[in-house]
Amino acid sequence: GQQVMQIPQYQHVQEGEDFTTYCNSSTTLSNIQWYKQRPGGHPVFLIQLVKSGEVKKQKRLTFQFGEAKKNSSLHITATQTTDVGTYFCAGLNDYKLSFGAGTTVTVRA
Amino acid sequence: EAGVAQSPRYKIIEKRQSVAFWCNPISGHATLYWYQQILGQGPKLLIQFQNNGVVDDSQLPKDRFSAERLKGVDSTLKIQPAKLEDSAVYLCASSLDRRVGYGYTFGSGTRLTVV
Numbered sequence: 463g464q465q466v467m468q469i470p471q472y473q474h475v476q477e478g479e480d481f482t483t484y485c486n487s488s489t490t491l492s493n494i495q496w497y498k499q500r501p502g503g504h505p506v507f508l509i510q511l512v513k514s515g516e517v518k519k520q521k522r523l524t525f526q527f528g529e530a531k532k533n534s535s536l537h538i539t540a541t542q543t544t545d546v547g548t549y550f551c552a553g554l555n556d557y558k559l560s561f562g563a564g565t566t567v568t569v570r571a
Numbered sequence: 572e573a574g575v576a577q578s579p580r581y582k583i584i585e586k587r588q589s590v591a592f593w594c595n596p597i598s599g600h601a602t603l604y605w606y607q608q609i610l611g612q613g614p615k616l617l618i619q620f621q622n623n624g625v626v627d628d629s630q631l632p633k634d635r636f637s638a639e640r641l642k643g644v645d646s647t648l649k650i651q652p653a654k655l656e657d658s659a660v661y662l663c664a665s666s667l668d669r670r671v672g673y674g675y676t677f678g679s680g681t682r683l684t685v686v
Contacts, residue, residue: 466613492672495674495675497674503679504662504677504679505614505675506677507674507675507676509674510672510673510674512672550613550614552613554672557626557627557670558616558627559616559675560616561606561614561615562613563611563613
């Protein structure tokens with residue numbers, strides 16, 4: 463079945479620094495979605511990428527979808543304490559959304 | 572708009588007991604999903620409904636798990652009998668229509684502890 467892998471599993475960031483988390487799928491995807499889950503919370507939808515090579519920005523967050531529609535990345539610039547949480551990518555294929563294991567982000571003030 | 576409602580928020584049961592979770596999706600959302608999230612892992616799809624019909628239950632352990640969405644609105648997920656490894660957060664989500672392929676709205680989840 464479809465597998466979605468994310469790296470790194472943990473990201474410890476100094477406040478103000480940038481970081482990137484990566485997502486890879488074993489199959490070609492219809493689209494890729496990103497979610498954020500705060501500690502003790504539930505996943506909250508951030509964005510969806512549909513087109514090959516698509517790039518979208520949300521303030522300090524930049525999302526990219528690979529040319530082959532099998533990989534994606536999330537880049538956060540000037541990390542803030544509000545960025546703390548787990549970021550999940552989720553790949554949609556055959557109407558089924560499969561989540562990666564997530565990247566858990568902690569921020570050092 | 573109101574979000575996805577789930578109850579209860581927490582449940583503790585002994586192994587071999589049964590338990591049921593309830594979900595009310597966003598009004599007008601045709602597709603409803605149940606996910607299982609074990610601590611430290613990403614959500615795993617258990618079952619997907621389009622209106623009142625099951626469209627994917629390939630990862631549902633059917634020997635002990637069952638789910639229904641009789642009137643195409645709210646849904647219940649049942650576990651009978653529960654095992655220790657069923658301890659997890661059970662998340663319900665909904666979307667406008669699975670064929671549109673837009674983001675899901677998740678409920679707050681039910682945290683199940685099996686002892």
